[in-house]
Amino acid sequence: MSSFLEIRHLDKSFGDVQVLTDLTLDLAEGEILALLGLSGSGKTTALRLLAGFETPDAGEILVDGEDVTGLAPARRGFGMVFQHYALFPHMSVFDNVAFGLRAQGRKAGLGERVDEMLELADLAGYGGRKVSEISGGQQQRVALARALAPEPRVLLLDEPLSNLDPALRERTRRELVAAVRKIGITTVLVTHEQEEAFHVGDRVAVLHGGRLEQVGTPADLYQSPRTRFVANFVGRSSTLRGFVDEVSGGDEVWVALGQVQDIAVSWSGVPAEPLEEDQRVEIVVKPESLRLATSETGGALPARVVENRFTGPLTYCIVRLMGGEEIQVLADDTRPAPHADVFVAPRPGGPKPRIFRLEDDAE
Amino acid sequence: MSPARLGRPRLDRPRLFAYLVVLGLIWLVTYPLLLTLIEALGGAGTWTLGHFGEFAGRIDEWRALWRSLWISVASVVLAGLVGVPLAFVFERTDFPGRRVLGALVALPVALPPLVGVIAFLFLYGESGFVSRAVQTVLGLDQPPWRLHGPGAILLVHTYSMYVYFYLFARAALARLDGSMLEAAAALGAGRWRILWRVTLPQLKPALLGAALLTFMTSLGSFSAPYIFAGGYRVMTTQIVASRVNGQYALAQVEAMVLASLALIALWLIRRFQGAEAVASAHGVAPVRRRIERPAARWGFAALGWGLAAFMLLPHLTLLLISLVPHGTWTVELWPPVLDFGNYRELFSEPERLRPMLNSLWMATAATAGAVVLGLMAARQSLRQGKRLGGALEVLVALPWAIPGTVFAVALGTAFSVHAPWFGRFVWIGTPIILPLAYLVRCLPITGRAALAGLRQLDPALEEAARSLGASSFGTLWQVVLPLVRPAVVAGLGLAFITGLGDFVTSIVLYTFETRPISIEIQSSLRVQEFGAAAAYGVLLMLMSAGAFLIWGRGEGRP
Structure with a gap:
């Protein structure tokens, strides 16, 4: 895979606060990369460095082999869709979309290009409208059309859907992906929503505390999280602590979690890093890896039901273990009432929990 | 190595430009004040506290200082007593004609101070309309009162400055969260308790803001003391008198003292304001209480219209006087002859037209310069860091806190010496x-x-x-300027009015060739050509009102 957009060792701090540390990412031409992280993770700063609104303290940004690190935003040829769209309120939809073309000094074919973009954004016939006269979803599409009109080399999307209400978001997201795919433009999307990142991104880069935790396909991140943060962050996860009981081969470890009537209970999982016996570890487990049992079975831990969380298609049962930890379990047809005593056991055939070394000072 | 690896704090072009703007503002705003202070201290090489000593040793000076101070405090109290109740009436009750009257009541803010002053003179002065009427009706030998001294000054101050309290309090009342008042009522508070314990505390920041504005305006007020109280000197008139008498050093000392007083007052009130937590209300403004009882309704309406008439009476008088030919109105109650002679003369005689043209071009040039400079300073102050940005903001705001007379003296001091390398030129006596x-x-x-x-x-x-490829100039021209235009244009309107009606700096710095309307009004008054003075006043008023209507709406004064 040859890189089209290369981000090499970017550092950025504001005053004493280091917001981005050694960020390195490569995008193939036409690839969509989602930068996923909580607020304060550095994802927005990364995007602003790409756009040229901020200058990195160190590092380089290359597009198609050309170093653009020191170029002004206007000379980068990057298109950007802003979180609140930043449509020019004093201009019509047409003039907004034409803005970049006019800045390039393009006169010939300007009208056709704008119409083409409006059509792509499903806004044909809206050119004469004022920006304030169209809906939020339409404004979002104008912002996309405006960013794409000057034929940028790279498209940057800053939380482009966060301003839409949930009902509209899903549909707009599909249209956005379709439009971007149709053009085949290399795209970086910033979002704090996992579902959005997983849907839109070919690959997803998870940022935390200004550092890249992991980059990979959504399936990679879900199935093989490499860090505790990613394991906890992706999907609904619960964590338990225990000791390594047995290391069997390189890819399975048994972790002792507690004792039930003098019999040690151990669950097996996949180690994210080499582990030794008796090591303190954290085991990150997804609700779908667990099941509820009404009677004591092999490897089951006693628990008490806290509440059932109904999400529509699925119900998650929150239970509290004897040690006080709360964990989420995917409930089957049986939904025990709150305060009921139950048992939690690994679900046969469910995804294996990930196991991480617990540093002594880790809380 | 990429440019990004260069050290961070560097003097790039935008920063250099910001420094140039700062430098320009320092030259224009603080440098003249500094030069004045230096000269008041005898100047480099011949330092002396003698001039300050002379100031301190004269009882007149202390008297003027004291008068300036107490008149300003009294103006705040009186303006508040008129403005705040009016704000309550117009914001919290509903009666016929509320909207139109509500706007009319804010009228004095758009008029040059001198116009208000001479209108009052013609209305309530010794030979004014009302005094004449009272004298005739009661058959008195003498006018019933004399519009003179501190009382006259306070009357005019109250008339022209209650608007600050009115506008600030109205805006704050409109922002008040109605549900908070309902909550207080639900907790068992009566109307008075709600007013004292809930409403007024919330208005405090607005009232302090209005008090500051009134105090500073009053401290720098010149027209009213100058016209009504010749011998009763306050600091501003004292400064001008010293200058006219050729006591330049004393005038400089007085200017510095007045500037210090203004800055101390500003600091005190700001500190008081800073301690106030400004609550940001999110709710809906309380509902206006509709006055339902027919008698009360008409009572309110009559009161409102009566008030509007009182507000408009000075201006109507001015209009009437401007129609009285010179020397035709002596003892009669109503002027026997009315025609447009004064206006005809004003437009047909080049020497009478000249002040109008002077004022127009000077105000236009000043406004254009102030808009460009203000825009540059504001933009840089938001784009640069805290220190540089803060410095820019202070420099731009400073002339507001310094009385106009002081600035006039300072500019007169700075620009009466030829020293180009020190940024000084002989501009005094030039256009x-x-x-x-x-x-x-x-x-x-x-x-x-x-x-x-x-x-x-x-x-x-x-x-x-x-990011769409626009240059910095393109961004400024196509995006920034069109979007800030409404705010900038509103400022432009008020700036133009200020320049057009300026009296306080003009009287210190004018020459015969560059005399503006205000100076001409003053000289007409001195030679008893009241009709001509009124005609100038009316035209000034019309031009100001026109500028206010075209540009000035939707933005308050700073």
């Missing part, structure tokens, strides 16, 4: 000095307006334009 003085006086208005407009501008809009 440059007055527009420059107006510009400095207008700068806080245009700068503040530009700052307000730019603050509301989403920074992402500029970034969007830049």
